[in-house]
Amino acid sequence: MIQGISKGIKAYFGAFQLISTLKLWKYFAVPMIISLLTALVIGGLSYGFSDNIGNYISSFWQWEFGKETFTTISTVFGGLLIIILGFIIFKHIVLALSAPFMGPISKKIEEHLLGHEVKATNSTSVQLLFRGIRISIRNLFRELILTIPILLLGLIPIIGLFSTVLLFLMQAYFAGFGNMDYTLERHFNYKNSVAFVKKNRGLATGNGIVFMLFLLFPILGVILVLPLSVTAATEITVKRIQQENNS
Numbered sequence: 254m255i256q257g258i259s260k261g262i263k264a265y266f267g268a269f270q271l272i273s274t275l276k277l278w279k280y281f282a283v284p285m286i287i288s289l290l291t292a293l294v295i296g297g298l299s300y301g302f303s304d305n306i307g308n309y310i311s312s313f314w315q316w317e318f319g320k321e322t323f324t325t326i327s328t329v330f331g332g333l334l335i336i337i338l339g340f341i342i343f344k345h346i347v348l349a350l351s352a353p354f355m356g357p358i359s360k361k362i363e364e365h366l367l368g369h370e371v372k373a374t375n376s377t378s379v380q381l382l383f384r385g386i387r388i389s390i391r392n393l394f395r396e397l398i399l400t401i402p403i404l405l406l407g408l409i410p411i412i413g414l415f416s417t418v419l420l421f422l423m424q425a426y427f428a429g430f431g432n433m434d435y436t437l438e439r440h441f442n443y444k445n446s447v448a449f450v451k452k453n454r455g456l457a458t459g460n461g462i463v464f465m466l467f468l469l470f471p472i473l474g475v476i477l478v479l480p481l482s483v484t485a486a487t488e489i490t491v492k493r494i495q496q497e498n499n500s
Contacts, residue, residue, distance in 0.1 A: 257455015258462065261429060264485035265463050272484055275365055280358050281480040284351040291350075292475040295343045334404065340424060340468060341396055345389035347479065348431035352385025353378035355483050359435040362487040371439065387443065388434050392427045399423055425461030432460055432486035440494055453493055460486045 272278060364371050400420065407416040430450050437446040450457050460482060467478035 254455040254458075257453060258459035259455075261456045261459020261461075261485070261489055262463055264460065264489045265481060268481045268484040268488075271362065271365075271488075272480055275361060277358060277361065277484075278480070280354070280361075284347075284354050284479045285476045287350050288347050288475050288479050289472070291343055291347050295339050295346075298339075337400060337404070337420065337424075340465070341393065341400065343468070344424070344428050344431070344464075345393045345396075348428075349382070349385040349389035351479060352435065353381045355435040355479070356381045356438055359483060359487045360439065362484060363436060363439070363491050366488060366491050381438065384438060384443065385431075385434070388431060388446075391447075392430055396423065396427050421465060422458060422462075425465050426454060426458045427461065428464040428482070429457030429459065429461030429486065432464065432482050433457055433490045435483055436487045436490040436494075456489050456493060460489065 272281075360371055400423070403416050403420045403423070406412055407420070409416075433450055433453075433456070434446055437449055440446075441449060463485070464478055464482040467474040467482070
């Protein structure tokens with residue numbers, strides 16, 4: 254697992270140069286616009302709803318004793334919840350909507366890495382979009398189901414520190430999952446793709462860790478996150494598929 258995470262992170266080191274060498278920046282234009290617009294919309298909605306959620310939670314405390322303390326905790330929790338949900342929703346929307354564009358780009362990268370033409374699937378842009386949506390919906394529900402109990406654990410002193418790390422790694426895993434699927438689409442069906450990522454959780458998590466860190470940088474991080482993360486994911490996924498085929 255640790256080794257896989259390390260490989261997933263290291264793949265980013267040559268991603269920028271690889272994109273420049275293959276002159277792929279122009280192909281990333283639409284996904285980068287999708288990423289930026291989605292971030293702006295979700296960011297605006299999150300800002301508007303954060304206070305409302307905090308006030309709603311605090312309304313359950315009907316007593317005067319401790320009212321102020323509970324309200325403060327509710328506001329903080331509401332803000333944290335909005336931020337986390339914002340990251341989750343942003344990630345899955347962008348990964349799903351970018352699928353028709355990322356598949357062909359991932360294919361170009363794979364052909365460069367292997368040194369020969371890669372057989373294309375018969376998937377149309379619409380089919381790639383629906384596969385991306387299917388993967389994103391699957392991962393979204395699983396991520397939400399796991400997020401709530403982890404957030405509640407975060408309210409417990411000391412344990413809260415570990416829950417924060419766990420929450421970050423979980424989000425990273427699902428981000429890496431989506432990035433790897435742009436390559437897996439050419440090699441496996443839906444079921445086998447899911448099995449492949451589960452088997453290589455470390456690679457997905459390593460790729461997703463950098464993906465999530467990019468989102469901490471406003472505008473620039475949001476714009477660059479898809480090109481670099483998908484390029485890195487393609488490299489590690491292609492290498493891993495080769496290893497499994499040769500073993």
